[in-house]
Every structure is written in structure tokens, then in C-alpha cells.
Amino acid sequence: MLMWQFWLIVAGVFLIAEIFTTGFLIFWVGIGALFAMLSSFVTDNVIIQTTVFVIASALFILLTRPLVKKYVAKDQDNVVTNAKAIIGKTGVVTQNISKIEGAGLVKIGEEVWSAISNSCDEIKKGTEIKVLDIEGVKLVVDPIDIKSETEQVN
Numbered sequence: 001m002l003m004w005q006f007w008l009i010v011a012g013v014f015l016i017a018e019i020f021t022t023g024f025l026i027f028w029v030g031i032g033a034l035f036a037m038l039s040s041f042v043t044d045n046v047i048i049q050t051t052v053f054v055i056a057s058a059l060f061i062l063l064t065r066p067l068v069k070k071y072v073a074k075d076q077d078n079v080v081t082n083a084k085a086i087i088g089k090t091g092v093v094t095q096n097i098s099k100i101e102g103a104g105l106v107k108i109g110e111e112v113w114s115a116i117s118n119s120c121d122e123i124k125k126g127t128e129i130k131v132l133d134i135e136g137v138k139l140v141v142d143p144i145d146i147k148s149e150t151e152q153v154n
Contacts, residue, residue, distance in 0.1 A: 003049060007037030024068055025061060032057030086113075090130050090144060097123040103138055106131075115139040 014030030036053035043049065089108050097104030097117050106115040106129055117123050118132050118140050129141040 003040040003044070003046065004037050007033050007040055007049065007053070011037065025065075028060035028064065029057045031060055084134070086139070087131050087133060090128060091141075093123050093125050093127045093129055096125050097141070106139060106141060108139075113139045115141045118142045 011030045011033035014026050014033060018024070018027040018030065032053050032055075035056035036049045039049050039052040086108055091106045091108035091113075093104060093115075094107050094112060095105035097106070097115055097120075099117060099121050103114045103116050104123065106113050108131065114137060115129070116135070116138050119142055123129065123141070123143050128144040130144050131139050131141055133140040
């Protein structure tokens with residue numbers, strides 16, 4: 001087999017493998033293999049071809065990775081999904097939250113969650129709360145103090 005055929009197959013394997021990954025890293029290794037294929041037309045030395053492959057792949061990765069992170073990952077970092085999306089929302093206590101008993105229940109929208117208090121010993125049923133964090137499967141909540149919120153607005 002001629003070396004240019006070898007490098008073409010290697011490039012094809014890497015480019016096809018990129019379809020099944022999300023990192024956009026293997027693509028540049030495939031492009032590096034194409035550069036090695038081009039170098040095989042100039043020289044028969046496998047060491048030089050491999051060096052071209054390694055250097056081209058490394059340069060493409062180092063030069064383009066920051067750009068990809070800057071423009072592509074920027075949009076993905078701002079999307080809050082799953083349980084983390086509930087942080088900051090308000091709800092109502094449906095079962096007293098007690099530090100002694102370890103937990104209570106709150107309703108956020110249509111969902112009922114186990115909850116623990118962040119600062120109070122007990123939060124009574126019917127109290128409005130705000131979700132501060134999630135610890136395991138329990139929401140960490142604080143009661144909403146209507147007076148302090150109206151004072152902050154004024």
C-alpha cells in the first residue's frame with residue numbers, strides 16, 4: 001500500500017469518528033492526516049510524514065480550540081437545565097420544614113420537593129419560600145420576608 005492511501009484512510013477514520021463525538025477535536029487530527037498525505041507526495045520518509053501529521057494536528061488543535069470554546073461553548077454555558085433550573089424560584093411550604101425532623105415538603109410550580117431550611121429552625125406550612133440551592137435531592141430554602149423585600153424595592 002502506498003503511504004498516501006494509508007494517510008487518506010487514517011483521515012477518513014478520524015473524520016468519521018468525529019461524527020460520534022462532541023468535542024470537535026478529532027476533526028483536526030483528521031485534517032492533520034490529510035496534511036501528512038500531502039507530504040507523502042513530496043517524500044517517502046515515514047518519519048517526516050508522521051512529524052507533519054503530529055505538528056499539523058497539534059497546531060490546528062491549539063489554534064482553533066480557543067475559538068471554538070469562545071463561540072460555541074459560550075451559548076452552552078448559559079443554559080440552566082434539569083434540577084438546577086429551580087434555583088431562585090419561589091414556592092409554598094406544604095409540610096412544615098423542621099431542622100429537628102430533617103426536612104419538609106415544598107411545592108414549586110406543579111412539583112413537590114423535599115426541602116431543608118437554610119437559616120430557620122422551622123418554616124410553617126403555607127409560608128412562601130425561595131429556593132437557594134440543592135443538596136442531594138433536597139432543596140435548600142429560606143422563607144420570603146415580605147417586609148424586607150418591600151423595603152428593598154423602596
